[in-house]
Amino acid sequence: MSIAQTPEWEALLAHRRDLEGATLRDLFREDPSRGETFTAEAGDMFLDYSKNLVTGETLRLLVALAERAGLRERIDAMFRGERINVTEDRAVLHVALRAPAGEVIEVDGQNVVPWVHEVLDRMSAFAERVRSGEWRGFTGKPIRSVVNIGIGGSDLGPAMAYEALRDFSDRSRAFRFVSNVDGTDVWEATRDLDAEETLFIVASKTFTTIETLTNAQSARAWLVGALGDEAAVANHFVAVSTNAEEVAAFGIDPGNMFEFWDWVGGRYSFDSAIGLSLMIAIGPAHFREMLAGFRQMDEHFRAAPFDRNLPVLLGLIGVWYGNFFGAETHAVLPYSQYLWKLPSYLQQLDMESNGKSIDLDGSPVDHQTGPIVWGTAGTNGQHAYYQLIHQGTKLIPCDFIGFARPSHEVGRHQDLLMANLFAQTEALAFGKTREQVQAEGVPPSQVPHRTFRGNHPTNTILATALTPRALGRLVALYEHKVFTQGTIWHIDSFDQWGVELGKALANRIVPELEAGSEPELAHDSSTNSLIRRYRRMRHAGGRT
Ligand code: G6Q
DSSP, X not given: XXXXXXXXXXXXXXXXXXXXXXXXXXXXXXXXXXXXXXXXXXXXXXXXXXXXXXXXXXXXXXXXXXXXXXXXXXXXXXXXXXXXXXXXXXXXOGGGGGOOTTOOOEEXXXXXXXXXXXXXXXXXHHHHHHHHTOSBOTTSOBOOEEEEEOOGGGTHHHHHHHHHTXXXXXXXXXXXXXXXXXXXXXXXXXXXXXXXXXXXXXXXXXXXXXXXXXXXXXXXXXXXXXXXXXXXXXXXXXXXXXXXHHHHHHTOOGGGEEEOOTTSOGGGOTTTGGGHHHHHHHOXXXXXXXXXXHHHHHHHXXXXXXXXXXXXXXXXXXXXXXXXXXXXXXXXXXXXGGGTTHHHHHHIIIIIHHOOOBOTTSOBOSSOOOOEEEOOOTTGGGXXXXXHHHHSSSOOOEEEEEESSOSSOOTTHHHHHHHHHHHHHHHHHHOBOHHHHHHTTOOGGGHHHHOBOOOOOEEEEEESOOOHHHHHHHHHHHHHHHHHHHHHHTOOTTOOHHHHHHHHHHHHHHHHHHOSSOOOOOSOHHHHHHHHHHHHHHHHOSOO
């Protein structure tokens, strides 16, 4: 039976009708202490979800829905290594990547935790060799620049985490991330580098992804062109992959390959060897600190009662708006410049995981699934699109993320930054009434424009400081939030057939673009004519 046909869902629909017209102003008036009670904690991470259109009854009904969906059993199944990624017939064990050495997590009767630690140790040893200068380039110089080549899950995670933890990174080295097949990306990333001092990390789970292989080939041509010897590749290229054969075929010594496994999904992989660039940047000790942060949230997710469980609460509140209020999007707004790539990272994590319309039994879903996720680091968004959140016609639930201690004490910046965060959530919730605006002496014709309805729901996530541990906790929070929602919607959050489609589609058109003479085209009339026009424009020469 679909979750949308269950009595628990029906009860939420009825409850939603009961709440019609309720406002956050009312809820806070009726229960002045809700700012203290509608909160939860995990380690030093604090969640205030009081500025949501939820009551104690809403929570009770949402938790009942989670129980009905078998969330507890699904969490246990994931941690036990069951093949919960059914369409790919794989276990889903990113949680094993942060399990302590003594833990036992089995896949097909094999304990995978020792493998995880073996690779971590190899990564640590390699990272230390690069960082200490012991690992040398072909001409004997130490490595000064590290370029990660990957895309999607093999790029966004390490790139986001590198930016997030830049303050912990080795500032004497440059770290760059090349992903786009647009040649500009690899061109710009290499144009000012010294090949003698550059290390490329080719990060690809499958080692068949056309963008990554094309960028890696171009990087290799650049390197060999500069150093004049194919043999230089051995000193300047390492790989992260599950596919040793393809790595060897590319010309990278499998001895310089760092392994991970098919039970780690791409978008859940930056705490595996995919994070090698990050580990070189921040050092193995900080990387392990980050893993400890992930682990803390894993344990919290596994053990905390649902009504005090941060990922479960975020997941359920998202379901509440998406399925019962018709919200289509969800904004994530980190008030930390170092987290500027977090929204893009979460876009993939959430939208690739829960952008599904077929359920685990192969039937079309009869309810909404994953939201459109977006956002920007605060306060920039305030001067751009917050207008629509405050006064537009759409319901946009938001997560505000802030830290009590700044990464850098610079003048008044920190308190100003956080004042903005708190003020935004307050204004979104409570708005500004017509009476307040009139009392300010605003001319009557302007009063409607300057009145703020309020009632825009937000979560506030507050932690002490942006450390490796805090980042681990934060990412695991969202991983498990996505899992919670996927479980309720009864979908496979761990496949990505839409991505696979894209990988195959372009391959058909490439030869048609590259053909010397006008190719036979058998697409629709739009695609045919775009290809013909492109060929004409491409070969006309010059940039107008
Ligand atoms: C992630 C997706 C996808 C993948 C990229 C790169 O969950 O599967 O974003 O990470 O397509 O794939 P490779 O790592 O195999 O190159």
